[in-house]
Amino acid sequence: MRTKGTQGYGAEADVLAVRYESLTSDEVLGDVLHLIPGKPGRVLDVGAGTGRDAAALARRGHAVTAVEPTPELRAHGRRLHEGAGITWLDDTLPDLSAVKGTFDLVLLVAVWMHLDEAERPRAMRRLAGLLAPEGVMLLTLRHGPTPPGRHMFDVAADETVAQAAEAGLRAVHLSTWRDLLGRPGVRWTTLAFTPSGDVS
Template sequence: MRSDILARYAVSAGDLITRFEAITSEHHLSPVSDLLPVKSARIVDIGAGTGRDAAWLTGKGHHVTAVEPVDELRKAGMQLHPEEAISWINDCLPELVTLRRQQPFDLVLLSAVWHHLQNSERQAALRNLKNIAVQGGLLIISLRHGGKEHEGFVFPVSTDETIAMAERESFELLRQRQTGPMQERSRAAGVHWTWLVFRSV
């Protein structure tokens, strides 16, 4: 992911922290919540932001690695959600250099991140996501559609192309579900989302 995108998040961190924490994980993850592991699992949340979802998942008995490359968000998350079952690391797509050194995960969560990757980066990102998922593990990705596409910050996303890319890396599609936005400003901008759930085969 380009450094200028991360810098833009750093500048807006104060506002983003408030916005992220105002949404409940139960609501945010409701399109896929029935597919989340029931028994204790190793989960990685890539682009974890303030750790809101990581904390919610640890409350369900899971151990979560929260990956957040923006220092301001990661440090805020460590203060807001100091749960021992959350391990914070600084890493970034598409390379995931640090994360790839860890044991594979039962669930890989990628929420509101994919549109910040250029199309040329996405296949390599999926290849690395495949490498960090156990066989039979799940990959959950949310895709942003609509709204203004900011040059160099928000890139267009095709659901069909994303599915095809994932299938090339031996991910099997389990679910495709469209949802509306959860924030008023996104609703006004005409943003909507597609949630994709894959199994690593």
């Protein structure tokens, strides 16, 4: 399922697979590890890439559905994490039409920046609907220069928090961190949300 947000990823999949797997899930999610449910449950990893985080969560006992629209990255994920018990789907935001049910953890690492201004509110509503009543959504925002050939936006944290509130989600964590791959000018924000019970 090719979308604007996947531009450039297929052609660079071999290089990207090595880059993604050079980091551990604990490094990338270090500031929100305490928010990941300890009890095994249903996890949705949106934009799973090579499945680094999906595999780490599967090792914790979770039933993980990994959504990745770039076939070359999905192929690397299946190869690198064969036997991890991950369910792979070819799907994409903002609709995630192939995803069914609700999840105890919804994860979006380096994904949100690929959605444009019109897509983001729609995607947030869809994600809110996929979150279980006691669930947690973890989302990272990329800030800094856009690599050549990519469909990417520098999205502000306050915009994302406001859209989440409109979709019935409450922000419970916000932190910023340096780019772990050392790319000049790049930094990240991690946000965590839980259902608030209110939809404005």
